[in-house]
Amino acid sequence: MDGNFNENDLSRVVEADRAHVWHHLSQHQPYMNADAAKQVDPRIIVEGKGLRVWDQKGKEHIDAVAGGVWTVNVGYGRESIANAVRDQLVKLNFFGGTAGSIPGALFSEMLIDKMPGMTRVYYASSGSEANEKGFKMVRQIAHKRYGGKKHKILYRDRDYHGTTIACLSAGGQDERNAQYGPFTDGFVRVPHCLEYRKHEQDGAPDENYGVWAANQIEEVILREGPDTVGALCLEPVTAGGGVITPPDGYWERVREICDQYDVLLHIDEVVCGVGRTGTWFGYQHYGIQPDIVTMAKGVASGYAAISCCVTTEKVFDMFKDDASDHLNYFRDISTFGGCTAGPAAAIENMNIIERENLLENCTAMGDYMLDQLHALGDKHAVVGQARGKGLFLGAELVQDRDSKTPVDEKIVAQVVGDCMQQGVIIGATNRSLPGKNNTLCFSPALIATKDDIDQIVSAVDGALGRVFG
Secondary structure: OOOOOOOOOOOHHHHHHHOOOOOOEEEEEEEOOOOOOOOOOOEEEEEEEOOOEOOOOOEEEEEHHHHHOOOOOOOOOHHHEEEEEEEEHHOEEOOOOOOOOHHHHHHHHHHOOOOOOOEEEEEOHHHHHHHHHHHHHHHHHHHHOOOOOOOOEEEEEEOOOOOOOHHHOOOOOOOHHHHOOOOOOEEEEEOOOOOHHHHOOOOOOOOHHHHHHHHHHHHHHHHOHHHEEEEEEOOOOOOOOOOOOOOOOOHHHHHHHHHOOOEEEEEEOOOOOOOHHHHOOOOHHOOOOEEEEEEHHOOOOOOOOOOOEOHHHHHHOOOOOOOOOOOOOOOOOEEEEEEEEHHHHHHHHHHHHHOOHHHHHHHHHHHHHHHHHHHHHHHHOOOEEEEOOEEEEEEEOEEEEEOOEEEEEHHHHHHHHHHHOEEOOOOOOOOOOOOOOOOOOOOOOOOOHOOOHHHHHHHHHHHHHHHHH
């Protein structure tokens, strides 16, 4: 990519987009303004290479959010993945998931090799869909084993599990949920584990906060009745709810609680999975064994649509213990879970991560970037806390460090906009948490170098200086 475009090269594309495309998470009024002087063009991303993308005007940007939504883990322009997908599509593009495929079988073997204790892979096409599969498994097990009673699914404040109505029912972000109810019954919220905001939680201690936060889950289980709770669904590191790393002792206690009350532990790795935090999966930082793991974004780095719902053999066995019962199997299908492009891309994606030692790079560059964000905090009082794991990082902005009052979302958006003007794309929590959309989000591709990170942090430094003075 050389970035050389004439101003009107893509004018037809821009107008077609303006007239017909409904963008995700976007207010379109500025594109449609009757006053031509106030009308803005939708941004069209034309090409990408490595960490960089170019828009329709030929402007180069460093992408510090891996495709805008934490997806392109191995970077843009990977010909080996494109070739693997092309070769597979010519041979066999699709067959429904009632039958297997060569890439589906081979990728499942590769994946399970990275997930000790897990054994079975159910293919689908999006993170929301993968989580729906997990929820359906829990509900079917409740009917098979517990007369339908142990059907409740617990989810955490600030966590996010997808856009469908059932996934929003398990969504801990009230602004994302607004206007989409009524929601599915049987989903129950538990408190968040953001130690930085423990002052907002009644009874939160100064010491051993992680164990205390996990014990709040036990209190909900006891309140609801352990015989009614079938599963607990959590992100290993909360993503859009503020890039929340779990406090010490949290995950170990969570696993103990699930074991004690016969609750399946469903870990949503849609964002964290396949290298984002410096391990293959985020939960592997904490030495725990899940029952269900879901994943999507980084599985194929966006080169093809694929998601997976992975289970232990114990969970899988519950759907085949009585073959004489015509309802005793997982009666579910995902049409595009039968596409072969996804696992074909995922195989080469995983090969790249191994071949280029990207887990190690993610850890090293993540540590470096977190240090640089802490240095920003030394310079700008508005940075209340920098946090994260690997190349999955956040910086929470506050009006002052004593009260920790969040900076207004509109001002946070100005920081993001300033960085965009500098040619650096960063993210921020937005329209998610009432009054608390104040965290800048970073997730550059796992190939990031120190120079890339320096450019990203420098852009944020300049933006904070201009916006806050």
